[in-house]
Amino acid sequence: MAERRQVVEAWLLRYKDRVYRLAFTLLGDHEAAQDAAQEALYHVARWCFQHEDFEPTDAWVWQVTRNAVRDFARRALPKTVSLDDTMLAGDHSDIGIEVRLDVARALTRLSEGDREVLVFYYFLDLSSQEVAAVLGISPTAARIRLSRARRRFKSVYEGSSKGEGIG
């Protein structure tokens, strides 16, 4: 059992930051993301303890995380665009603050399903086959969902960025 714990612990340490980031991108709140990440890691660990021959795959861990986030989101407050330090710090010239705010605002206007598929594809860098595995749908359906989500994001973002701006 002690050996198994070491193995499981190593897996959890390998996944912990990515699970946290995934939860954060879906929930948009540090505290909520930490709670959801702990719940996801708990379920990963418990399954691994109960099935000694089991070894987690990336897609399975994302699926567990997604379920934990969904459980949490059902009880959480409505999502808001958070203006936290990770967004407003201006020492990186990747995209400007205004663009980041427009992206954030556009994302909050998308449906949960659209936001989710964009997170999996663009943030986790999953392939469309892996997205399909996580969502439990066919690769073709995943590609269609991704295409629609990308189109809707672009439409909402362009509408937002051509408006009067924020604040």
Add this chain to the structure above:
Amino acid sequence: MKKNLGQPEDPEKLLRAYWHRKAGALHLPRDVVDAAINRAERDGSIEEHRPPVRRGKDRILVGMVGLAAAAVLGVMIAPHGGKTIVVQHASSSAAASRQMPSERILAMAVSHREVWVSLLVRRQAILKGDSPASSVMAKVMALPHAPLRLQFYTPNEGVWLTRAESRRWVLLKTRNGGARWTRVALPPASRSWVDLWAVLAPGHPLALIATNAHNHDQLLWQTSRGWRSFPIRGLTGKVSTLWVQKGLWEVSKGGRLFTSADAGRSWAPASLQFGQRMASQAKSSALSPSSTASSQLWQQGLAAGTAFQGESARWVAISGDLWRQRAPGDAWRKISPLPFSGRAVSVGFTNADIGYVLSYRGVLWRTEDGGVHWMRFG
């Protein structure tokens, strides 16, 4: 404000840059992993169970409640316009039961001889009270928004709180065990609150503890002339749990306990954390100190969101177990492991024997022997 015209237009580039900037630097603390793996290791031997002897009886009870609930779904009163909501009493109907949509329980609280649950059915929240003593009767009413908190501070006095999609807070209160719920008009400033707790203690006006976007707390009392505001001393930021017992207000926050003896105006850290207090007072029949002495017991988890109930006794679901304290200051005694894995959202007992615990996944469990054995309910 004029927009930055030099921004990239490629949505793929934007999304990658946005998320890697926003979340790329995040790291989950190691103690969160430790807490998760410790819970998983401990819960590995706990299997979810349904005692077969009680299951038939329970299913009959649940079925009757479900039939009754479904029968009134079409005639419920929504609180959009009126100030007061009268609970509907239901009768059973086989035809209605076939139309009963799937339910997920989001919040649970116990009042005088009754358990109240908030269900989410087709994006509509339903607050349902069920009296175990008279199982053919169900009380159902429709609410416009998903519930966030449902809490009874005494057998008769309780609050139901949520936040609408418009970010407007919605608060209902009852002082007669849930027979009649009244909508509370909140001050205009409530739109800026990011978190809110409502306290309805006996002999005291309705009180609110509100947290604004700058993480500052504010106390408000409802008076005949409107809301009276007080600064809060000794407490900052969102609260995890709140309960009131014998005039003493207690909150948990960030793994620590705080108490207030002046109805929320000033707060002081509790001298010992919950786990340490349990360990220091542990007797032979309580759980051994070695497994309760962790100062991280709150943070491990499972106390967040739990509720306390009863005139003097308290029950709490924490770290996978159910605990009872007969009176303030007594030793906490472990009653049984919870019948499910993961977090408990709330726990409540209608008397010394009949109690309920709601799991994180929205499953309600019931005991008829003080928490020794559990069965699924609903």
